[in-house]
Amino acid sequence: MTQIVIITLGTRGDVVPYASLGAALAATGDRVRIATHESLRRHVLEAGLDFAALPVDLPADEPLTASRLARLLAARWLDLGQAIAAAARDADLLLLAPMGWLGYHVAEATGAASMGAFLQPLEPTTAFPPPLVTTRSLGGWANLHTARAFRLLGQAPFARPAAEFRRRLGLPPLTPAAMFRRMDRDRWPVLYGFSSHVVPAPADWPAHRPMTGYWWPRPGAGLSPRLRDFLDAGEPPVFLGFGSMVAPGVPDVVEEALARLGPRRIVVQRGAADLSTTRADILVVGDEPHAELFPRVSVVVHHAGAGTTAAALRAGVPAVTVPFTADQPFWAHRVTDLRAGPAPVPLRRLSAGRLAEAIEAADAYRPGAARVADRLAAEDGLAAAVEQVRRLGRSVQ
Template sequence: MATIVIVGIGTRGDVVPYTALGSALAAGGDRVTIATHASLRSHVDEAGLGFADLPVEFGADRPLSSARFARLLAGRWLDIGEAVLAAARDADLLLLSPMGWLGYHVAQATGAASMGVFLQPLEPTAAFPPPLVTTRPLGAAGNRAAARAFRVLGQLPFARANAEFRRRLGLPPLGPAAMFRQADEQRWPVLHGFSSAVVPVPADWPEHRPVTGYWWPRGGRGLSPELRRFLDDGEPPVFVGFGSLAAPRLRDVVEQTVAGLGRRVIVQAGAAGLTAGHRDVLTIGDEPHHLLFPRTSVVVHHGGAGTTAAALRAGVPSVVVPFTADQPFWARRVAALGAGPTPIPLRRATPRRLRDAIAVADSHRTGAEAVSRQLATEDGIATAVAEIRRRVLPVQ
């Protein structure tokens, strides 16, 4: 039995897949703790895993841009590092989300093994530019160079705190560029928790950073009685929700879109506090997407990795309104797969455009269902667990 700590920094959609992976590891006899934000503890508790608090929350008062995300983290970086260290003192293995690099230093100090568990395709490649930067192709050399530069530049806000943290750990200095160079030279493993049916594996990705398939939640609570009654009471509704993100005017756009849609609608309040007080419209709180989406006709969402995956799994067309970070990348993949119409960036979203896109989305059901059939053949969690045991865990 191994003691494993998963460092999950991000929003709900970032962390829920880690609870699914952690549950599978725990079912195999390992002791698993997820170090994440207090606001997400219920998901960890529901999975029956240990919880360790990371002392930072992102809030929902303004859009969570990549720059704001970095600033919020940088202000608490040393505190987060100490929390990761406390959680991982007896760990055999640390599994690190893309922003969980503090665990890389902790593992070096404690002698634990470590590896990445990424939900986005962040490995440099000639095939596409870095998803957190742009969706505009930069050419083969440009795509690779931009990804390498971005991962170093992305660490600069934390460089001073990282240096201090390594000093506290008794480790020699290791700047951002040197850290990534060391990880590459040591063939530091990374598992990618998405499907090659959605993002084809680039030919230049190294063998030690495989794509496993999605890490779907298993079990957990069902749909609320009120939601079940609404779903049972008529045609499959349109779902509208933007998860952990909020933005100016979003509530008004959603309200006006729903008012003129003429269809049954489910609006998920989310961080933006969305609501729509109309006939045949139900406003809901947190509900499991993997149970809800198969019973909808169209899913209108922000293009987060987890929500996009859940819609594709359900075989339901998506209308994607990307805000920031990797969302434009996933939005473009949905359209490329024929699982939804051309995405509408948040800055261009109007009630009329959204209503038109929802009407067009119905014609993309065949493409969405084709992707769903491919995803149904994969078991990303079993593949990931096998990779973890093969690559980094000692023989039990």
């Protein structure tokens, strides 16, 4: 029996897929613990896994951009390192999300194996630029070297506390550049938890860093009775929700856009932006499971987070994407390229008119969305990931 510890930081979407992966590993006999924020404890425990708290929680009162997340975490990097070391005290294998690099040093100190487990295509490649930088190709050479440079730049806020953490662990100095060189030289494995039907694997994508397919959320308690009754009462509605994304003026734009749509059944998820409406024919809901809700709507309007994008594609429903930050523009453009939705409406260009027009145009993309859903239905990303953990994990023992 192997003790596996998963290290992940971020929002709910950065934890739920790992809880699914952890549950799949536990079902084959492993012991699994997830170390993450206290506010996300519930998702870990509901999956039947052990939980270890990390000493930082993330505010939900404004957009959590990549740079802001880095600043928040860097200020507590040493504290996070100590908590990760404690959580991994008995680990045989550490699975590390992109912000879980401290676990790499812990594994080196303890002799445990480690591997990455990523939800975004962070692999340097000539095929496309790094998703957190731009959605426009820079050309093959520039795509590859920009991704390598950005990978290093992403470590800059953590370099000094990471060096101190290694000193406390009794390890020799290791710069971020040297760490990535060693990872590449040692063929350090990484699992990518998305589908090659959504992000086609480039020719230069390394075999020891496979795309396994999605790690779908585990079935939950189902839809709330109020929402279920609304869905049962008429035609499939439009869904609109931006999850944990917040930006000034968005609620007013949304309300005006909904008014332009006229009499149409709509479900609005309140979310962190506190979206609402005074119309009696629109249902405003809180947190509802996308896996149960999206197959019952006609259009999904969302912020193009990795998990929400995946859920809409799985449901075979056309999507209108309003990317706010980070990797969201990348996923929004993947939806468009797959003919599963119209062109994105970026936050900086968001207006009531553009949003309403995109929703009205979305139905034409139903065939493309259905094609993607059929392909995703044929995959079992969790089974593939478990198999790869067994195979690749042995290579770093």
